[in-house]
Amino acid sequence: MTIEAHLKSLEQKHVALEKELHSAMASPSMDDQQIAEIKRRKLRLKDEMERLKTRH
Structure with a gap:
């Protein structure tokens, strides 16, 4: 897999x-x-994307 595809x-x-x-966040049952776990996962992805962009 290329960096661009990843x-x-x-x-x-x-x-x-x-x-x-x-x-x-719209669901009262959450x-x-x-919600914090979703935010952490999202942040990890963002960090990984930034790391790839700076290597590229």
Whole structure:
């Protein structure tokens, strides 16, 4: 997998997590811990994307 393809895949996952986060925040049944976990996953993806962009 090329760096560009990997980066695109990460960006798609990041967008999916953004949608999941908005949905979770709108749902009264989601607790803060679940929302925080989604945010952490999203941040890890963002960090990985930035790392790839600076190497590229």
